[in-house]
Amino acid sequence: MGPELQILLTFALFLGLLTAGMAVPFAIAVPAVVYLLLQGGLPALNSLGLVSWGSMNSFTLTCVPLFMLMPRSFGSAG
Amino acid sequence: MLRPYVEKAFAAKGSVMLGEYIYPVQVVWGRKKLSSLDDIKGLKLRVASPEQGEFVRRFGGTSITMGAPEVPSALDRGVVDGIFTAGVGAVLWKDLLKYGYLISVNVNNSYVIANAEAYRKLTPAVQGQLREAVVAGARWNQDAMKQEEGEAVQTLTAANYVITRATQDELAKASATMKPYWTEWAKTRGPDVEDRARQGTSRARPVAMGEAAGQRKSSAALAKQAIAETRVELFCKGLCVAALIVMLVVIGTDILTRSLLNFSFEISDELGGYMLVLISFVSLSVCQVNDSFHHVEFVQARLSERGRVISRLIFDGLSLGFALLLAWQLVRFELSSWRSGDQAPTYLATPLWLPRIVLVIGAAALCVSVARTLIGHARKLRRLTGIQPHGS
Numbered sequence: 346m347g348p349e350l351q352i353l354l355t356f357a358l359f360l361g362l363l364t365a366g367m368a369v370p371f372a373i374a375v376p377a378v379v380y381l382l383l384q385g386g387l388p389a390l391n392s393l394g395l396v397s398w399g400s401m402n403s404f405t406l407t408c409v410p411l412f413m414l415m416p417r418s419f420g421s422a423g
Numbered sequence: 424m425l426r427p428y429v430e431k432a433f434a435a436k437g438s439v440m441l442g443e444y445i446y447p448v449q450v451v452w453g454r455k456k457l458s459s460l461d462d463i464k465g466l467k468l469r470v471a472s473p474e475q476g477e478f479v480r481r482f483g484g485t486s487i488t489m490g491a492p493e494v495p496s497a498l499d500r501g502v503v504d505g506i507f508t509a510g511v512g513a514v515l516w517k518d519l520l521k522y523g524y525l526i527s528v529n530v531n532n533s534y535v536i537a538n539a540e541a542y543r544k545l546t547p548a549v550q551g552q553l554r555e556a557v558v559a560g561a562r563w564n565q566d567a568m569k570q571e572e573g574e575a576v577q578t579l580t581a582a583n584y585v586i587t588r589a590t591q592d593e594l595a596k597a598s599a600t601m602k603p604y605w606t607e608w609a610k611t612r613g614p615d616v617e618d619r620a621r622q623g624t625s626r627a628r629p630v631a632m633g634e635a636a637g638q639r640k641s642s643a644a645l646a647k648q649a650i651a652e653t654r655v656e657l658f659c660k661g662l663c664v665a666a667l668i669v670m671l672v673v674i675g676t677d678i679l680t681r682s683l684l685n686f687s688f689e690i691s692d693e694l695g696g697y698m699l700v701l702i703s704f705v706s707l708s709v710c711q712v713n714d715s716f717h718h719v720e721f722v723q724a725r726l727s728e729r730g731r732v733i734s735r736l737i738f739d740g741l742s743l744g745f746a747l748l749l750a751w752q753l754v755r756f757e758l759s760s761w762r763s764g765d766q767a768p769t770y771l772a773t774p775l776w777l778p779r780i781v782l783v784i785g786a787a788a789l790c791v792s793v794a795r796t797l798i799g800h801a802r803k804l805r806r807l808t809g810i811q812p813h814g815s
Contacts, residue, residue: 362738362741363719364719364721364722365719365722365723365734365738366718366719366720366721366722366723366731366734366735366738367718367738367741367742368711368716368717368718368738368742369716369717369718369719370707370716371716371738371741371742371745374745374749375741375742375744375745378745378748390748390752391752391755393748393749393752393753393756394752394753394755394756394757394759394782395756397704397749397753397756397782398700398756398779398782401696401699401700401703401704402696402697402699402700402778403696403699404691404692404693404695404696404699406699407670407674407695407696407698407699409699410667410670410699410702411670411671411674414667414671
């Protein structure tokens, strides 16, 4: 299967799962894993751990939970 | 009926409830034909609460949320086919609507409250006078709105609106369709509401009853929760709370020392990042059981309840496959960090296997929660298809 077809298939799967009502994070994750498998088979999955760690271990993104905490605190403070 | 629960909820927030009144009942108004429950099918209706949204979905419509200022243009452009409001609301947009289907969907409550501390400082006589004034004001408010509601319906009838009152059969059908939903709904609101819902099951209810003050939850998706949190999710939730506190303390301390003492511990970047990883991964299982992940409702809204449960089962199966795969890879990643003895290139020189272990905990908890969700949906499907488990 050519790379173009793989991308097309993955994208179609993503759109299909998304519109069908699958939870958005899983609708993104499942086609991503399928693409990895199509690209390099099982060894391609080795990157999952490092990518998961690297993408979330970011001080810049700590503002996200703190920003979400702020309105909750204001709301609870009455 | 709700008063003791509402008073308790307000008391927990340091307020005293002095009085209450209700707004006119919420019914459905449409641009397109809307004279029966069956007409809801295929319509896009603007709703004001998750419960109204569930009502629409259960009758084959699509629920849409938007702010009141956007409603006129949405009706005009056909973005929505109808709205839920009382007659007084429909009069405001009477040129944009044509049909009124008077089915008691829900009522909205309003409460007059006072700061408990300030209230207690008043003499008993003044407290009594205040309560009397509030009760009189609330009664006037309610009566005036009731009268205006009657006038509004007359105005709309005179404007050639097609107004249909729901029959007793339709009311019974709507109540029966929504009844299973309330059991699930009550579970998400805590023991007080569950207790009240259990007591109230024999009573006739508005089909999409409004929520009591102080018990509203922010996410519409919570209304669909089918799985209760167990120790796994509670443990994960506790970890996330602890991580958030650590994050706040570490970053807050660094901000203070930097601005006041011109000094930094140089660990906030590192620890903040670790805490974020923890929160991101460990919260997954909590989100899963609470159905807090976003969904696109486009197709789901058009499916029957059985169809929705079957599709959820398929999604759960795929999600479980992914979660297991992720857990497997993260365990390998953790073992590789342990064996290689990787350390963070920072002041703390943290052995990386230590913060990375939260990835494994999060993925394992996610597997458990997805499996529980899958079992929950399988049981629901079994109930819907009428097949009883052996020995039951």
